[in-house]
Amino acid sequence: MTRFRTLDDAGALRGKRVLVRVDLNVPMDNGRVTDATRITRVLPTIREVIEAGGRVVLLAHFGRPKGKPNDTESLRPIAEAVQKELGRPVAFAADCIGEGAAEAVARLRDGDVVMLENTRFHAGEEKNDPDFVRALAANGDVYVNEAFSASHRAHASTEGLAHVLPAYAGRLMQAEIEALSKGLEAPSRPVLAIVGGSKVSTKIDLLQNLVAKVDALVIGGGMANTFLHATGLPVGKSLCEKDLAGTALRIIEAAREANCAIILPVDAVVAEEFKAGAPHRTYGIDAIPEAGMILDIGSQSVERIAAALNDARTLVWNGPVGAFEFAPFDQGTVAAARHAAERTRAGKLVSVAGGGDTVAALNHAGVAGDFTYVSTAGGAFLEWLEGKPLPGVDALRLKA
Secondary structure, three states: OOOEOEHHHOOOOOOOEEEEEOOOOOOEEOOEEOOOHHHHHHHHHHHHHHHOOOEEEEEOOOOOOOOOOOHHHOOHHHHHHHHHHHOOOOEEEOOOOHHHHHHHHHOOOOOOEEEEOOHHHOHHHHHOOHHHHHHHHOOOOEEEEOOHHHOOOOOOOOOHHHHOOOEEEOHHHHHHHHHHHHHHHOOOOOEEEEEOOOOHHHOHHHHHHHOOOOOEEEEOHHHHHHHHHHOOOOOOOOOOOHHHHHHHHHHHHHHHHOOOEEEOOOEEEEEOOOOOOOOEEEEEOOOOOOOOEEEEEOHHHHHHHHHHHHHOOEEEEEOOOOOOOOOOOOHHHHHHHHHHHHHHHOOOOEEEEEOHHHHHHHHHHOOHHHOOEEEOOOHHHHHHHOOOOOHHHHOOEOOO
16 A cells, blocks of 8 residues: 555644645535534544644635635635534634735644635635745645545645645545555455446546456446446436447446456336336336336345345445435445445445445435445545546655
């Protein structure tokens, strides 16, 4: 596993200004944070720096203000939410660079915390402008990246700062890197991937990368219909990207060459309407009626996934295998998730999952807490699965 600089390598922090880049792009309603999950997940690093006598300077973005100040995307109410969750004062500066930011940082004493205003209020953030990087760095002695979910972008506060200040991964970033390394970089084999979701077009790079790295690949959700169609099977009125049949066949061929088993549904739960509680029945995958829509995998397909999980030592999961948002079309995803959780609890499986719909599905199944690691990183998690470089992470690597 590649080594990264973490807080364990940072040395004494007492009296130092520690720029901590966090992702606090949290859901808001009428100026109030409605879900504090992203706040609570970065608290351990903030508290560790506080306890070490460091002076915490929080950097974050919110929304897409396009390089200009915007009151509706200010971090001020989020600073108040951080203060509530942290249980100690969090000062706020109305800019992230310049005189106001410098004065707010200068007022800090050991163990104090200040949040600087939205980094994206400056065009230099997303451009990774060297002058903006230096302006941010002027308020810190040490840089800690605790924003894995924003580290797939080479922005000033996620990548640029790591090249001008001593830079380290925070504890959440460290946990994410270690979990993902167990998933694909240095996994226990056999490795099983479950990939679902609605469209093949959004996950071509992902599938092409995975077939070269895993031992078996379950394809579910709407995207499985494209593969079924490509192999000559009827899919009725199901969601299907028929123009990508050639792509699906090339992925199947690449999997064959890499000795990766492709696992597609063998039966499906079918309805004529896409809504909760719609009349439905299960068909063999070669007998889907013309007026039917595939909305979930059937019991035989669930059994095939369970058997693959029983054989696997490592699981990487991205995307539900059915329309889990609508009962009863959630049953396949729930059954697979619960079986994976059972294997994980028994110490027989390392399970790493991520992506917005995946997290929601695991929460729906009541097993998110039983997986080895569940990433909330969204785009960064997906790009890691696709084998793409993550600039903010790569900047923390220890050089050989």
